[in-house]
Amino acid sequence: MTQPSDAHGPGAKPFTVEEGNRRIRSFVLRQGRFTTAQQRAFDELWPRFGLEYTGQPRDFDAAFGRHAPRVLEIGFGNGEALRHASGGDRDRDYIGIEVHAPGVGRLLNALGDDDSRNVRLYHHDAVEVLENEVADGALQEVRIYFPDPWHKKRHNKRRLVQPGLAALLVRKLAPGGLLHLATDWEDYAGHMWDVLDAAPGLQNRAGPRGHVARPEWRPLTHFESRGLKLGHGVWDLLYDRVG
Numbered sequence: 001m002t003q004p005s006d007a008h009g010p011g012a013k014p015f016t017v018e019e020g021n022r023r024i025r026s027f028v029l030r031q032g033r034f035t036t037a038q039q040r041a042f043d044e045l046w047p048r049f050g051l052e053y054t055g056q057p058r059d060f061d062a063a064f065g066r067h068a069p070r071v072l073e074i075g076f077g078n079g080e081a082l083r084h085a086s087g088g089d090r091d092r093d094y095i096g097i098e099v100h101a102p103g104v105g106r107l108l109n110a111l112g113d114d115d116s117r118n119v120r121l122y123h124h125d126a127v128e129v130l131e132n133e134v135a136d137g138a139l140q141e142v143r144i145y146f147p148d149p150w151h152k153k154r155h156n157k158r159r160l161v162q163p164g165l166a167a168l169l170v171r172k173l174a175p176g177g178l179l180h181l182a183t184d185w186e187d188y189a190g191h192m193w194d195v196l197d198a199a200p201g202l203q204n205r206a207g208p209r210g211h212v213a214r215p216e217w218r219p220l221t222h223f224e225s226r227g228l229k230l231g232h233g234v235w236d237l238l239y240d241r242v243g
Contacts, residue, residue, distance in 0.1 A: 038105025045108040049116070051095075053124040058133040063120055064093045069140040072172075073097070074126040074147075074160070079107030081145055084219040086119045092140065094119045097126040127165065136171045141178045145218065149185035161192050163199065170201035173241040181237045182218060184227055189235040196239055205238040212236050 042050075051063060061067050069092045076082045076096040086094040096119065098104050104123045111119055122129050147160045161181070169179055179202065183189050193209045196202055206212050214220065214236050224234060 034102050034105065037109060038102055041105045041108035045112045049108055049111050049119060049121050051120050051122050053122060053129060053133065055132045057135055060093065060138065064118065068093045070095060070138060071141040071143065072139050073143040075144065076103065076107065078103045079110060080221055081218055082119065083107065083110050083114070085217050086116060087114060090118055092118065097122045097124065097129055099123065099125060130168050130172055134172050137174045139172050139177060140174055141180065142169055142173060143180045145182045146184060149183065149188040159188065159191060161195055163195055166195055166199035166202065170199065170241060175241055177241040179239040182234065184224065184232055184234045186233055192237055201241060201243050202239040203242045205240055212238055
């Protein structure tokens with residue numbers, strides 16, 4: 001049974017509910033405070049920027065009204081990076097996926113303020129969107145910034161970056177496409193290397209277990225800046241789709 005398409009915001013399950021089947025998820029719905037402005041964004045701006053999950057292959061040319069290279073960001077949070085990148089890169093289309101309603105509402109308001117034309121959003125589980133709505137080879141780039149590290153060892157199986165996701169992303173990326181990940185958790189960086197350096201079809205641009213300086217298309221967030229001042233590390237990993 002799928003969540004009704006007109007249900008958004010707190011209380012709406014951003015994943016397919018299958019009775020008797022409890023799937024391990026990479027997220028917990030810590031929704032936080034949902035403001036009146038964010039609910040109004042869903043009411044007024046979702047029809048313009050939102051993509052309803054249908055579980056069927058998506059015609060993104062129709063959704064954007066043009067054919068263009070496409071960038072997908074998984075787990076965009078409050079949307080700072082997605083807003084920054086899409087605003088400076090009008091020739092490409094951007095697809096954002098986020099399960100947390102307050103972040104989606106906040107970005108909807110920002111996109112409305114910007115009169116954005118090249119961004120569409122899903123309020124749904126990224127794995128389901130990739131599996132069912134994105135055609136193989138349809139993406140020029142995939143970005144995953146600061147996913148939940150699930151730092152307790154017994155919870156590592158909940159981490160988003162796993163061999164199954166790596167194989168799925170290889171399928172969805174066009175040849176020559178780019179996978180960009182960032183984390184501020186050293187143990188998770190090591191986990192990413194373990195998974196992605198071994199994934200057929202991906203090549204670490206910086207060499208095995210290598211990382212790069214923050215690319216200009218990923219903005220420095222306030223949280224990240226504060227962490228760097230405290231001596232915390234940040235790892236940006238770039239993988240090219242090869243073969």
